[in-house]
Amino acid sequence: MKVLITGIDGYSGWALALHLVSRGHEVSGIDNLATRKRVAEVGSHSATPIRTMPERLKAVRKHLGKNIRFRQGDLTDWATVRALIRKEKPDAVVHLGEQRSAPYSMIDVHHAVETQVQNVTSTIHLLYAIKDEVPKAHLVKMGTMGEYGTPNIDIAEGFFEIEYMGRKDRVPYPRQASSFYHWSKIFDSGDVMLANKLWGLAATDVMQGVIYGTRTPEITRDEFLTRFDFDEVWGTALNRFCVQAVLGLPLTPYGKGGQRRGFIALEDSMQSLTLSVENPASAGEYRVFNQFDEAYSVTDLARMVQTIASRKFGLEATIANTYNPRVEAEEHYYNPHHENLLRLGYRHSRTLEASLEEILSDLIRFRSRLEARRHVVMPRMNFRASDNRKPLHIKGKA
Amino acid sequence: MKVLITGIDGYSGWALALHLVSRGHEVSGIDNLATRKRVAEVGSHSATPIRTMPERLKAVRKHLGKNIRFRQGDLTDWATVRALIRKEKPDAVVHLGEQRSAPYSMIDVHHAVETQVQNVTSTIHLLYAIKDEVPKAHLVKMGTMGEYGTPNIDIAEGFFEIEYMGRKDRVPYPRQASSFYHWSKIFDSGDVMLANKLWGLAATDVMQGVIYGTRTPEITRDEFLTRFDFDEVWGTALNRFCVQAVLGLPLTPYGKGGQRRGFIALEDSMQSLTLSVENPASAGEYRVFNQFDEAYSVTDLARMVQTIASRKFGLEATIANTYNPRVEAEEHYYNPHHENLLRLGYRHSRTLEASLEEILSDLIRFRSRLEARRHVVMPRMNFRASDNRKPLHIKGKA
Numbered sequence: 194m195k196v197l198i199t200g201i202d203g204y205s206g207w208a209l210a211l212h213l214v215s216r217g218h219e220v221s222g223i224d225n226l227a228t229r230k231r232v233a234e235v236g237s238h239s240a241t242p243i244r245t246m247p248e249r250l251k252a253v254r255k256h257l258g259k260n261i262r263f264r265q266g267d268l269t270d271w272a273t274v275r276a277l278i279r280k281e282k283p284d285a286v287v288h289l290g291e292q293r294s295a296p297y298s299m300i301d302v303h304h305a306v307e308t309q310v311q312n313v314t315s316t317i318h319l320l321y322a323i324k325d326e327v328p329k330a331h332l333v334k335m336g337t338m339g340e341y342g343t344p345n346i347d348i349a350e351g352f353f354e355i356e357y358m359g360r361k362d363r364v365p366y367p368r369q370a371s372s373f374y375h376w377s378k379i380f381d382s383g384d385v386m387l388a389n390k391l392w393g394l395a396a397t398d399v400m401q402g403v404i405y406g407t408r409t410p411e412i413t414r415d416e417f418l419t420r421f422d423f424d425e426v427w428g429t430a431l432n433r434f435c436v437q438a439v440l441g442l443p444l445t446p447y448g449k450g451g452q453r454r455g456f457i458a459l460e461d462s463m464q465s466l467t468l469s470v471e472n473p474a475s476a477g478e479y480r481v482f483n484q485f486d487e488a489y490s491v492t493d494l495a496r497m498v499q500t501i502a503s504r505k506f507g508l509e510a511t512i513a514n515t516y517n518p519r520v521e522a523e524e525h526y527y528n529p530h531h532e533n534l535l536r537l538g539y540r541h542s543r544t545l546e547a548s549l550e551e552i553l554s555d556l557i558r559f560r561s562r563l564e565a566r567r568h569v570v571m572p573r574m575n576f577r578a579s580d581n582r583k584p585l586h587i588k589g590k591a
Numbered sequence: 592m593k594v595l596i597t598g599i600d601g602y603s604g605w606a607l608a609l610h611l612v613s614r615g616h617e618v619s620g621i622d623n624l625a626t627r628k629r630v631a632e633v634g635s636h637s638a639t640p641i642r643t644m645p646e647r648l649k650a651v652r653k654h655l656g657k658n659i660r661f662r663q664g665d666l667t668d669w670a671t672v673r674a675l676i677r678k679e680k681p682d683a684v685v686h687l688g689e690q691r692s693a694p695y696s697m698i699d700v701h702h703a704v705e706t707q708v709q710n711v712t713s714t715i716h717l718l719y720a721i722k723d724e725v726p727k728a729h730l731v732k733m734g735t736m737g738e739y740g741t742p743n744i745d746i747a748e749g750f751f752e753i754e755y756m757g758r759k760d761r762v763p764y765p766r767q768a769s770s771f772y773h774w775s776k777i778f779d780s781g782d783v784m785l786a787n788k789l790w791g792l793a794a795t796d797v798m799q800g801v802i803y804g805t806r807t808p809e810i811t812r813d814e815f816l817t818r819f820d821f822d823e824v825w826g827t828a829l830n831r832f833c834v835q836a837v838l839g840l841p842l843t844p845y846g847k848g849g850q851r852r853g854f855i856a857l858e859d860s861m862q863s864l865t866l867s868v869e870n871p872a873s874a875g876e877y878r879v880f881n882q883f884d885e886a887y888s889v890t891d892l893a894r895m896v897q898t899i900a901s902r903k904f905g906l907e908a909t910i911a912n913t914y915n916p917r918v919e920a921e922e923h924y925y926n927p928h929h930e931n932l933l934r935l936g937y938r939h940s941r942t943l944e945a946s947l948e949e950i951l952s953d954l955i956r957f958r959s960r961l962e963a964r965r966h967v968v969m970p971r972m973n974f975r976a977s978d979n980r981k982p983l984h985i986k987g988k989a
Contacts, residue, residue, distance in 0.1 A: 302719035321700035345760035362743035364765040376781045383774045
């Protein structure tokens, strides 16, 4: 199949490109390289030494004998998006090309606006370009489990049937998010749902859990490494704990640490996205996949990192809860459903324990890169503040 | 109280300014005059001959002895918004300053992006400016009953308690809209809900029904007239039917005409907004008001216009259903709740029948303005198309 990946230079995008070309798909991609710039903006860098896109493409040609067509460009430019879709005529578009950090969206008013405006504009441009140029193409759009928040009832997969005042209907599951970023993903889901309703666009909306891991079966050499962020703004809690363990710092859950989320290995997220691509939504179908395997609390994660760091690497880490820069429930019910991918044949293949060993091993190799940025791991911002540029040392205009 | 009205030049904004100054409030306002330009863009104009803002302000000074401070400016400019809130230090902000037409948002990709980007940016700017400058101020934000769509269950006021898989929670009522415009209003509701959660912003989110009417107790002279749109893009079905009756054209419900919506008189919408302003949400409170009185189907409206046009004005109109440019259920269950405003003392004061007589009387007076634009009443666009510029005679860049 011809698959276009937006955000191909990103953590998931690059891993997916390698996976899809290895399976024989014809892959093209676009990226504005914004994540590289934005991570630098907050004073950090990827723990893994990632190659430039030209180097990556060259390595794929050399070692896999495959050609990935790449265009550096911005999805907020309509002419770019239309020309790209017109030229590539993809069977599937996997849309990963968005600002993906909740803390980044909370830096100040401009970062909030930038996040929502760019994410929404990019998605609308893709929807119209697909309608105009390849109306039968299948859109696989990256959303987040964070769209659902943490309600006190089970979380359904996108829609649920409820009874209210004696009547029944199947309606969208209520969304309630905790950052301007998370709301931007809800907005995208709404626009995709609309394009499906108006134009019959075939779409898979992926409610992605937190991804962990540095490796997939295709990431076998340094030239193929994907990024791994560990700073407060771009890194997940798990990534930060792993880096803290390697640097001999205490692991620092935010607040009480009872925040539970759904998790999935990078390799299994690629398996899931590939299942979506290879088993597309039907014409006129809008389907939602809750894409994760297991739910863990932040404290669970800290303890697992502590155990594996000690047992396998002799790294002794303490756990020291710290203040919570976010506004979120720190103890709550959490039971999201995830059946739809299993029906497509998805099988959990990679446990968190196994991945943790691999992550820590990679981080120990790249320890000097962590040492050089050890100051970015601890929280400095506060979602309750309207201006977080100063603690992050960002020059700005607000 | 000091009340700032965004979108003060608009249909509701101007009527509200007159109402609030008459009640002794200190009123200021901002507008970018976009609706005037956008109505011209689709080849139309207001049925009522509205004055320019300087003329309006002068008339208020002359006849009411009141001064309304007006700033022509754009809410998408952060410096403008911050300076305005800093200068005015309002007790309440009534946010009406948004692109408000569903068909306008469906013209093409650029109008979809413009609608969502401008509405979301304006709202975020207001949220941050209120937090920074007047954190105790009360935001009354204009949403729409269209955020809920037409589910097959009763529509609650913003939130509802449901039982799912044996557990209960109070969650946001599911939103599902039918245009990029309607989704933009859902986005705004999300951002306001977030600012309330993060920062404790006091907010009233108004799910506004369709407003009808040319008059309020304050609109007593031509210099005080507010706009009345009747073209396909900017006019409501009711407005178009009234104009068709006056012009001797058939009244044209879209499709089967069973689409039901909630309606409220302009005067009662002003009563409701004033109740919200004068009885503000508490610190940290986010409340939702479904602001309408009666639900009517499009066919109900056509029949009522037909009856009153004939009985009171001797205008004999036929009803001729036409194709539906929108994608919507044409026959559906519709039972939205509306209790919260009643608890604040709201009383339905103006029936649709009484208002229709007044509207038709005004339209007959301004008949020559309708004659001059009789070609804009019938539908030419199609929500299923990705480019509606040609049927609307809009020059564009798509």
